[in-house]
Amino acid sequence: MREAVSSLGRGAMRAIAELGELAILVVRIIKVLPQLPRTVRLTVVQMMEMGVGSLPLVIVTSFFTGGVAAVQAAYQFQNWIPDRFVGSVVGRSVLIELGPVLTGLVVGGRVGASIAAELGTMKVTEQIDALEAMAIDSTRYLVLPRFVAGAIMIPVVTIFADGLAIFGGYLAAVGSLGMSGETYVSGLRLFFETSDVWSGMIKSLVFGMVIALMGCYYGLQTSGGAEGVGKSATHAVVSSCLLILISDYILAEFLFSWIFA
Amino acid sequence: MSKEVVLSVQGLEKSFGDQHVLRGVDIDIRRGESIVIIGPSGCGKSVLLRHMIGLHQPDKGAVYVDGVDVSHMRRRDLYEVRKKFGFLFQASALFDSMTVGENVSIGLKEHFHLSPEELRRTAEVQLDLVNLRSAIDKKPSELSGGMRKRAALARAIAMDPEIILYDEPTTGLDPITADVINDLIRSLQKRFHATSITVTHDMTSAYKIADRIAMLHEGRIVFDGAVEDVKGTENPYVQQFICGKAEGPIQTV
Numbered sequence: 238m239r240e241a242v243s244s245l246g247r248g249a250m251r252a253i254a255e256l257g258e259l260a261i262l263v264v265r266i267i268k269v270l271p272q273l274p275r276t277v278r279l280t281v282v283q284m285m286e287m288g289v290g291s292l293p294l295v296i297v298t299s300f301f302t303g304g305v306a307a308v309q310a311a312y313q314f315q316n317w318i319p320d321r322f323v324g325s326v327v328g329r330s331v332l333i334e335l336g337p338v339l340t341g342l343v344v345g346g347r348v349g350a351s352i353a354a355e356l357g358t359m360k361v362t363e364q365i366d367a368l369e370a371m372a373i374d375s376t377r378y379l380v381l382p383r384f385v386a387g388a389i390m391i392p393v394v395t396i397f398a399d400g401l402a403i404f405g406g407y408l409a410a411v412g413s414l415g416m417s418g419e420t421y422v423s424g425l426r427l428f429f430e431t432s433d434v435w436s437g438m439i440k441s442l443v444f445g446m447v448i449a450l451m452g453c454y455y456g457l458q459t460s461g462g463a464e465g466v467g468k469s470a471t472h473a474v475v476s477s478c479l480l481i482l483i484s485d486y487i488l489a490e491f492l493f494s495w496i497f498a
Numbered sequence: 499m500s501k502e503v504v505l506s507v508q509g510l511e512k513s514f515g516d517q518h519v520l521r522g523v524d525i526d527i528r529r530g531e532s533i534v535i536i537g538p539s540g541c542g543k544s545v546l547l548r549h550m551i552g553l554h555q556p557d558k559g560a561v562y563v564d565g566v567d568v569s570h571m572r573r574r575d576l577y578e579v580r581k582k583f584g585f586l587f588q589a590s591a592l593f594d595s596m597t598v599g600e601n602v603s604i605g606l607k608e609h610f611h612l613s614p615e616e617l618r619r620t621a622e623v624q625l626d627l628v629n630l631r632s633a634i635d636k637k638p639s640e641l642s643g644g645m646r647k648r649a650a651l652a653r654a655i656a657m658d659p660e661i662i663l664y665d666e667p668t669t670g671l672d673p674i675t676a677d678v679i680n681d682l683i684r685s686l687q688k689r690f691h692a693t694s695i696t697v698t699h700d701m702t703s704a705y706k707i708a709d710r711i712a713m714l715h716e717g718r719i720v721f722d723g724a725v726e727d728v729k730g731t732e733n734p735y736v737q738q739f740i741c742g743k744a745e746g747p748i749q750t751v
Contacts, residue, residue, distance in 0.1 A: 363587045363591035364594070366591065368593075369553060369580075371608070371653075372578070373605070378608075
């Protein structure tokens with residue numbers, strides 16, 4: 238019993254310490270933000286890696302997500318609801334929820350793991366210490382470009398994914414559900430709200446920052462060689478996926494109860 | 499011995515968890531000298547070296563560089579102090595995403611407004627000093643251990659440092675390559691009159707590059723003297739260490 242309580246206490250202490258360290262990292266990112274012009278080139282490299290590098294994955298994921306959304310919607314309508322609403326359901330669910338969250342989870346897995354593994358390897362091979370020893374701020378040089386690239390590219394990739402998912406839904410509707418293209422598009426237009434696009438973008442902006450932050454945080458915390466690098470990558474992916482789902486709920490509450498109410 | 503003290507470590511203590519690594523280190527280093535700090539593996543030599551450049555914060559005590567306490571300094575001021583230093587890391591710590599030339603010139607690129615041509619020219623000059631100009635466009639992964647060490651050495655001296663810190667410069671190298679590195683350290687010392695602080699457990703290297711040798715044991719400096727004094731000393735710790743004996747006051751694990 239005593240052991241259980243003390244291990245619970247140690248766990249809580251560790252969690253609080255981690256939160257504190259994460260907060261320190263956020264403060265340091267904010268402090269070096271004015272130096273962004275100095276790291277434009279590094280940021281562009283990261284943007285290419287996150288955006289262009291994730292495209293094949295995003296194309297497949299979003300295309301099939303849209304298709305599945307259309308097929309599932311038609312199945313649930315069961316001739317009670319007119320076919321044109323398939324377009325409405327696919328459009329709104331993709332823009333508000335499926336596009337940002339699935340892109341966040343899929344790209345987050347890929348990008349978060351790669352950031353954590355790269356920074357983790359640099360940490361255990363003293364490359365980060367070498368930067369610091371040369372009076373180069375590792376937060377500015379390594380963390381800032383990744384953070385900014387994540388905040389920009391995840392929304393950009395999400396827009397791309399939204400378009401592809403809606404197109405995937407169109408192909409499924411026309412190809413396998415026997416709907417006409419006009420019916421799908423008219424349904425899509427019927428309930429279209431610009432605020433849906435905005436809410437999706439705000440979500441993906443937050444997800445992008447969460448993914449990059451978790452990757453950087455766990456990468457910089459790495460210790461203990463190859464095993465440590467593996468652990469950091471896992472922690473980065475797991476924590477960013479959890480935080481995406483949790484923040485998705487909080488954002489949904491916030492955006493639709495307050496901002497777009 | 500009349501030269502001014504450039505770096506002074508006073509009462510330095512550092513623990514990691516239950517492990518008391520440094521238990522009160524006091525040492526003064528004078529401008530232009532080459533001091534070697536010896537001691538068994540894991541005795542805290544590298545930790546001491548990292549304190550000198552503010553990569554670790556001490557639990558107690560302080561490190562003064564040119565009379566300024568670097569252990570309790572704002573980050574921005576610390577970066578200014580670090581520009582006086584060159585640091586050769588034990589495993590070279592070259593940036594594996596960059597070429598050797600980019601590695602050597604990264605400090606200059608970040609701190610001065612130089613054109614790509616100027617940066618390349620500087621990298622060439624630095625690499626010439628370590629006989630590695632031909633590897634300027636290679637990635638660190640394409641180099642042997644000795645070449646990586648030389649590239650890292652070129653990077654450490656690229657910013658024209660006043661103080662160069664060497665963390666186990668010859669560890670993991672064959673005796674001939676180790677000697678090449680020792681010669682390089684010695685020639686750089688003579689050429690640029692920089693203060694060198696080396697930590698090592700390689701006595702051949704220590705004798706070759708040192709003006710003065712200090713020994714760290716159980717978190718304290720247990721010996722500090724000129725190279726000739728080391729050979730003649732009756733200090734049991736130094737005797738055991740330089741003769742490489744398992745029996746003696748130093749307990750091996």
